[in-house]
Amino acid sequence: MSHSHGVPSGPADPRTRRVLAAVLIPAAIATLVAMAVLWPGRIHLGSAGDPGERVNARVTAIAGTTATVRLGDGSTVTVDVPSGPGAPAIATGDDVVLLHLPGAVPGGRDYTVVDHQRAGPMIWLLVAVVLAVLAFGRRLGLTALVGLAVSFAVLLLFVIPAILKGENPLLVAVVGSAAIMFAALYLTHGVNVHTSVAIAGTLASLVVTGLLGAGFTAALHLTGVAGDDAAFLAATQAGLDMRGLLLAGIVIGALGVLDDVTVTQAATVAELAAHGDRSRREIYRAASRVGRAHVASAVNTLVLAYAGASLPLLLLLATGSSPVRDVLTGELVASEILRSAVGTIGLVASVPITTALAVLVVRTRSAGPRSSPPARSPRHSRS
Template identity: 65%
Template sequence: MTLPGTNGTARHGHAHDRLPAASRHTRRVMTAVLAPAALLTIVAMIALWPARPHRGAGSGDDGRRANGTVISVTEQSCPAGTAAGQACGSATVHVEHGPGAGSDVAVDLPSGPGAPRLRVGDEVVLLYLPGAVPGGHAYTVVDHQRGRPLIWLIALTAVVILAFGRWRGLTSLAGLALSFTILLLFIVPAILDGSPPLLVAVVGSAAIMFAALYLTHGLNVHTSVAVAGTLASLVLTGVLGVAFTAALHLSGVATDEDSFLASIPGSIDMRGLLLAGVVIGALGVLDDVTVTQAVTVAEMAAAGPTTRWLLYRAAGRVGRAHVASAVNTIVLAYAGASLPLLLLFATGSQPLSQVLTGELLAQEILRSAVGTIGLVASVPITTALAALVADVRTGSGSPARPRHAAAAH
């Protein structure tokens, strides 16, 4: 079955292949706009690429770590004054990999907030520190092994995506893998190498946007419109982030982790790192909205006679409904991630005004507010761009300008 406004050829199995084809003039315009942006992104990535892969200073524990399985647990009564809920006693662990592999070793039951609770059969990570505690055990349990459950969780997620999305699901997984590759091989090492974090984030986000969107949704005009709308919204988000970070006098140092990064030799720009997080976080929501708006306009244009203004208004109504739910999603996502922080503030004695204006919570408000503004702005921007390049029909089935047989791919 062929949708109205296509080139007359129906391709099966690819949802984006059935979108209405665009005119040659429209494709030329989008290419003229986006090709220089893509070229500039490539040049910037080459210029900012870290000189050498970063090797973390770490604590040197890798050579003293071992993996094992708990084979017995012996609990004892805790001394008077021990905190409630704390475990006392010892366990026997069979070391499978690392120092002492093949042997059974004794360990003290972990104690303290967040300490792992041991049961027979648990797979654990051990730290081998002989002589660290005079008369104590040489091994200490530091964590549970999570590799196997994580692999099953990721595999289940991939199966669900492929079962529902089929070919589109496969391309979305490929786009996700590419996004993580750029993040881990370019963005993080480049920031650690001393490059300006905001510039690295903008260039890296642009690279992720070009690669992931085209790979997931196909090389066509509708995706190009989404790319252009996303790029414009990212620029707006970055500008707002810079302006309000300065207006709020945020330093980017609000937690112990921030303080540790700020003390690393080489002096990471912590304010730039804060802005980089804002830009990268915004990208994850923007592409969803912009793709939806671009495809909505294209489908409406193909459905029958209309004008660009009517297209814009109709697609704008769809965008408003989408944004209304997406904004709530953004705020709840930040609130969920910061729930321990919110509980900590709730148990404190500081006035609410001081809590809200403190550096730590002000950073979260900045991320939420600037990301929301960029998200809302992406709807009219992308809708307007899509309406401008749409092949509008002004008569009963007659296109406003000649439609070409070439597909948008």
């Protein structure tokens, strides 16, 4: 039995529904088979380049450049107060994380403060998010949270381990994104024909995004090793396809915006078909106007999201003395421009693709037999 939580389930054309099922069912089966083939199994996710043991502790006193901290077993040790750019600022009573490296520095201390403990505040933050979503979304909010949990499970249990195992990052990202798309959209919006349209539109747009990303990554001669994090990962994980990792990030990043647009377009077409006597062409034009307004805001959101994540990089470039042309064409900035540009094109393509599919699926009132107009009353006819 189909059910709907967010996307209206209006009347659908039976023939087009069968065609849609003939496309999506094999796609879902192929996704499951690909996940089974690429499944990484159990791999050791160690801390590369970090041989020390991490220990939780609490700061009990600070005197000048040293601090006294109490370990979990009740013992106390003396550590140096962190200093320098990016060093954690500590105060008495703070819960901190220590790195235990005995004998690493001759004459140095065995413990070093490396970070603050954040588990408690993060748990309360997540609880606040869950309560806010449930209070406003109710049943739809619950299904959305379940879909979010599935998304995190696919990323943490499949995508990341498979890439670390040495599988092709782009292939893993496409398969993982497809699994997330099927599970999250059906869980959140119900199993109905209009959600299936949104999934088909998202899948087609992801293909466009992936192909454009692969083409322009090659055309721009990007290596995927631009920032310090990527360089460290390339050095510590031998054989990792860094260019494929760049493409994988583009595909997964685009998915979060694409499903929003495609679901909106499918719902818009369903509402227009259910409330009004319009032809398919009229519905397509009306829904496209809604889509253009949505894309205009979503593109801005996408670019600002990338800019916000890269704000330290932008500040660093703004304070440099290199010419603007050299800065923009350098691999570090070119990679971010590629993410924004390819994601934007995929987002724009999703509107006509999803709208066209949704229009083909709905059964418009104008397509059925029209009733003849009521006869005029003799009292109102002209003589």
